[in-house]
Amino acid sequence: MSFEPFGTLVSRTVVISQKNIDTDQIIPARYLTTTSREGLGQAAFYDWRYDENGNPLNSSPLNGVNVDTHKILVAGSNFGCGSSREHAPWALTDFGFRAVISSDIADIFKSNSLKNGLLPIIVDEETHSYLLKNPGVELTIDLEKCEIDLGNGTSIDFEVEAFARRCLLDGVDPLGHLLNQIPEIEKYEERVQ
Helix, strand or coil: CECCCCCEEEEEEEEECCCCCEHHHHCCHHHCCCCCCCCHHHHCCHHHHECCCCCECCCCCCCCCCCCCCCEEEECCCECECCCCCHHHHHHHHHCCCEEEECCECHHHHHHHHCCCCEEEECCHHHHHHHHHCCCCEEEEECCCCEEECCCCCEEECCCCHHHHHHHHHCECHHHHHHHCHHHHHHHHHHHC
16 A cells, blocks of 8 residues: 655644543444545544534534644544554544654554554653643654654654654555565566576
8 A cells, every 4th residue: 555655744733632542432433344444534533523413513623624734633642542443543544634643652553553654653741741732733743854843942853663664754554665675576586596
């Protein structure tokens, strides 16, 4: 699978400060009947965005978001806990998010995100608190440098596993990365035969 290469992202944030947001809240189980990623953004945080009649909730910070200018989700700690459903990062990327920032992100969610073009970033408590208190702040995420410019004169570093970082920079999942190596693999096989 391929997606837009990450590189540098300049975007405003959307904040959902609740802790322990699990994958069933990110995308309710009733929307897991598809193996297609397309359209899952409509179901992202569905029960937090709509009432029982399907009417938008004014209280949801996700309703009315301009996804062209707000591609970074800042979430409470322990984001993406619960089941290992890959549909969660699919829903977030189809909604328009390119990055999720929290002080703690569940390991399986983090792994699934990295394979699907969504950059999960773990930050220290002080940075997390600043971001939670300042929804809509414009950040610059530089994946090449693994650095976030917080827009307040401060920059912080973050960590991403090297292979996952390479895939995000190239805009491919791990299988896509391997498929891109076929010409080199074939050259090697010719040399050793």
